[in-house]
Each structure stands twice: as structure tokens, then as C-alpha cells.
Amino acid sequence: MPALNRRSFLMTTAATMGAVALWSPALAADPIVIGVPTAQSGPVGVADQQDWLNGVTMAVEEINANGGVNGRPLEIKVVDIDLLTPEGTVAAFQSLVEGGVHALAHSFAIIPQPAMDVAASNGVPYLHGNTSQASVDLVKANPEKYRNIFQIDVAETWYGAGFIKFLSQQKAAGWVPKNNRVDIVQEQIGYTQVISQATQAAIAASGGEWELGKVIDIQFPVQDWAPVVQQLKESDAGVIMIDHWVAAELASFAQAYVLDPTPGALVYLQYGPSQPEFLDLAGDAAEGFVWGSVIGVYADEQGMAFRDAYKAKYPGTMGMVYTGSGYDTVHILAKAWETADPSDFDAVGQAIKGITYRGVSGTYTFANEDHTPLSYPNTTDDPEAGQAHLIFQVQDGEHIIISPATHKQADLRPAPWM
Known part of the structure; x- marks a missing residue:
């Protein structure tokens, strides 16, 4: 076409x-x-x-x-x-x-x-x-x-490698993380486990730029996010990855997190916010969360x-x-x-x-x-040769593309807790 x-x-x-x-x-x-x-x-x-x-x-x-x-x-x-x-x-x-x-x-x-x-x-x-x-x-x-x-x-492996690449690119563009630790909250199905392993491998390959923090296991369905939120706050990592894909549960996490956030942390919710329920259920609590997809509009x-x-x-x-x-x-x-x-x-x-x-x-x-x-910028350097690995942030209640630079609508905006 x-x-x-x-x-x-x-x-x-x-x-x-x-x-x-x-x-x-x-x-x-x-x-x-x-x-x-x-x-x-x-x-x-x-x-x-x-x-x-x-x-x-x-x-x-x-x-x-x-x-x-x-x-x-x-x-x-x-x-x-x-x-x-x-x-x-x-x-x-x-x-x-x-x-x-x-x-x-x-x-x-x-x-x-x-x-x-x-x-x-x-x-x-x-x-x-x-x-x-x-x-x-x-x-x-x-x-x-x-x-x-x-x-x-x-x-799905590129969710992990691509996320760490995104963090490094944001640093190069001027974002200053509070520290270089990345906490991962991982669900137990094969899909999310593969993503977690790929993320950990990319952290290990970063030459010390990023450090693996706490790895927290969750099991679907998550009945109560409060203990997870508390563990994240105690860990106090600069980056938090919620490796879970069910929109309704990520909306529940967002609502729990904003009540007692980890100050200054960039929080990434893997893929699930793409589903309509996330914005519908999370409401104002969605503001500032970052998420990504290896394919998107x-x-x-x-x-x-x-x-x-x-x-x-x-x-x-x-x-x-x-x-x-x-x-x-x-x-x-x-x-x-x-x-x-x-x-x-x-x-x-x-x-x-x-x-x-x-x-x-x-x-x-x-x-x-x-x-x-092909995936841009993960497996090709040509933005028109593949599909962009899009990173979004919820800004003013809308999903806004913030990366890659060739496709972005706006820059990363500090979340309310940042």
C-alpha cells in the first residue's frame, strides 16, 4: 500500500x-x-x-x-x-x-x-x-x-536488549538516573521469563553502565501489589522494570505504586499498557509510566x-x-x-x-x-528497513512515543514521583 x-x-x-x-x-x-x-x-x-x-x-x-x-x-x-x-x-x-x-x-x-x-x-x-x-x-x-x-x-528477546539500549540513549540525551541499578519484577510464564533473561544479559553486557538490582517474582493473578511496591521502595533503584503483560494488573500496579512510589525512579511497564484497559482502569495514576512494544502504530x-x-x-x-x-x-x-x-x-x-x-x-x-x-534500532540501523521498537510514555492521559528519536512525538517527561 x-x-x-x-x-x-x-x-x-x-x-x-x-x-x-x-x-x-x-x-x-x-x-x-x-x-x-x-x-x-x-x-x-x-x-x-x-x-x-x-x-x-x-x-x-x-x-x-x-x-x-x-x-x-x-x-x-x-x-x-x-x-x-x-x-x-x-x-x-x-x-x-x-x-x-x-x-x-x-x-x-x-x-x-x-x-x-x-x-x-x-x-x-x-x-x-x-x-x-x-x-x-x-x-x-x-x-x-x-x-x-x-x-x-x-x-520478545528484543524487549530486554532494546530496553537497556533505550536507557543508555536517554542518558546520552541528558537524562540523569538517580543510580545505575535496574530492578526487575518478573512474572513466571515463558514469555516474561525470556524477556527478563534478555534484560539481565543486556545489563551484564553494558560494561558497568547498568547494574542488576533486585529481581522480584510475581505470579498471575497478582492479588496485592503493596508488598512488591514496598520491596521496590526499599531497594531504591534508579530504574524499575515490571515484566508483566496483563493490562488490568498493570493498572492495579500503577494505582498502588503512585500511593507510595520510589522517588526519582524511571518505571517501565512491559507492553501491557498498549491494551485499552490500562488507561481506562488506571486513570490519572497512569501518568508518567513508560512502556514499549517491538511493534506499534x-x-x-x-x-x-x-x-x-x-x-x-x-x-x-x-x-x-x-x-x-x-x-x-x-x-x-x-x-x-x-x-x-x-x-x-x-x-x-x-x-x-x-x-x-x-x-x-x-x-x-x-x-x-x-x-x-527487522527491528529498528535493534537489528538494523535504517529506520525504514524494519519496525521501530517504540517506547511510549503516558503524558496528559495519552500514549506518546518518546523513542527512538526518528519516530518520537515528545521527549521523556519526569513522572510525578520523579
Whole structure:
């Protein structure tokens, strides 16, 4: 998709909203069906999965309003998924594969291999946002089996390395931390453990610039954050990383923390504030917290146009991650289908490998053994060659990009407790 200015994006989207049911005769052709597993209930992941479905829906409506793909309309097939059990994951994916979908587009599977194995059973193209080194390792270990499976963002390891890089860059830009210690509060699932280990490795590799402070274990669900807040205050580190991804629980942490904060500390909440519930539940307590995502909606002209269109269609607090990546994923598939028969899964997979696509969340490329894009500034020095690892801060009740410098909307602002 070419870069859009805000006016053309909004005009296109406005036309789309009224045009989906008014397909031209050319769109009477057989639809191209995208299977979208979407968790509709459960203790975790529902907001992210709905954000993804919303982004997918916007892209499908937009493409259909412009004639579909080679005259064929796109169609979404949604099934519920139990993210917390392998059986539930297999059931959802099996239903879609047996239903004859032309591609699978999923925000993330907490248990990735069962989903990947079902997709691999008949080679259907499967694009996902697992943000998972385990998913990458499976593809690298068996490239033939998983040849048509692609992760639309980089692995979670870069949350750790990228966060320490961000701290050093902020120091170079003039921020003076109270001390060089980094406390980590870590949840126990594999995802957060990988991030914690990568963060600790980056601290160890910093040559003494940063020092590992206290490591505090938590277990979901966290019933009471007060003991954690007290341990952090006693440790008195200059940087605090809350390595947990559930927005509602991070909102509870924010509310507890502001009542008895560690003075002067920069507090980073890993990823979870991207989910709408964080701002909705934390309210004024959210102000000043920093968070990041290895993929997210940019604040450039193209990204802001998408944000405006999204908010017009889905009023309320907007998720900053899976909305844009779901939207971009459908455009990647559509671009592949322009040149490859949607029923020829291997041809579509090869087309995806040949794509360079600049979306609302950065540039996607898959021509590597990982089947994942590049991360800026973690794996490429070119801001247009990959997806920016975006660091946000809540400022005046809004998520504002503060890093990297090439993408920022504002500078880091001292939090109320700083």
C-alpha cells in the first residue's frame, strides 16, 4: 500500500464503511477467506485479540471497497479460541483449516506450536504476532514443515536488549538516573521469563553502565501489589522494570505504586499498557509510566491517518499494537494474492517472502530464515528497513512515543514521583 496522507486515508475508509455490502458485480466471484482465531472470553488476551480483529476488519473493508483482490472479495471467518490450553488452540485452528480458509491471521497464540502444527498440516499461510523466540526457533529448526508460517514482528528477546539500549540513549540525551541499578519484577510464564533473561544479559553486557538490582517474582493473578511496591521502595533503584503483560494488573500496579512510589525512579511497564484497559482502569495514576512494544502504530502521517480512521470506526481508547499489525497483515496477504493464486499455498508463501511492505507499523520483510521482519534500532540501523521498537510514555492521559528519536512525538517527561 502506498503511503497515505490523512485526508486520503479517511476518505478511503469513509467510503469503505458504506461500501462493503455494495460489492460490484466483479466481487460476486468466490471470496478469499481469512481465518481469524479470536479469544472472546478468558482472563487474558481478549483485548489484544479484539484489537487485531478490528484492524483486520478495517483492512478487509477497505480492500473490498476498492474492488477486492483481482475482483475477488475478502471474507473473514472468526472462531473463538481458548488461549490457555493446547486443546483449545488446536480446536480453533483445526476448525478454520478444515473449513477451507486461504490464510490464517492471528494476533498471538500463547502456546505456539499446536497452532503452527495445524497450519503446517496442509501448508496454509499463517501470519501471526506471537512475538516469540520459540516460534522463530521452530521455523528455523524445520524450515520445510513451517515454510508458509511468518511472524509479523520480532521475538520478545528484543524487549530486554532494546530496553537497556533505550536507557543508555536517554542518558546520552541528558537524562540523569538517580543510580545505575535496574530492578526487575518478573512474572513466571515463558514469555516474561525470556524477556527478563534478555534484560539481565543486556545489563551484564553494558560494561558497568547498568547494574542488576533486585529481581522480584510475581505470579498471575497478582492479588496485592503493596508488598512488591514496598520491596521496590526499599531497594531504591534508579530504574524499575515490571515484566508483566496483563493490562488490568498493570493498572492495579500503577494505582498502588503512585500511593507510595520510589522517588526519582524511571518505571517501565512491559507492553501491557498498549491494551485499552490500562488507561481506562488506571486513570490519572497512569501518568508518567513508560512502556514499549517491538511493534506499534507509528505517529507519522500514515500512522496518524490510521489512528484517526480507527477511532472514527471504533470509538474509545485505542490499542496501540495489534490494531495496526492486524491491519497491515491483511494488506500483506492481499499484496501476495495479487500475484499468486490464493489456493496455491506454496506460491503465496513464496510471494510473502518476496514482499517488502511499509505499513502503519513499519516495514515488513520475511526473506530470512527467521521469517520475521527487522527491528529498528535493534537489528538494523535504517529506520525504514524494519519496525521501530517504540517506547511510549503516558503524558496528559495519552500514549506518546518518546523513542527512538526518528519516530518520537515528545521527549521523556519526569513522572510525578520523579
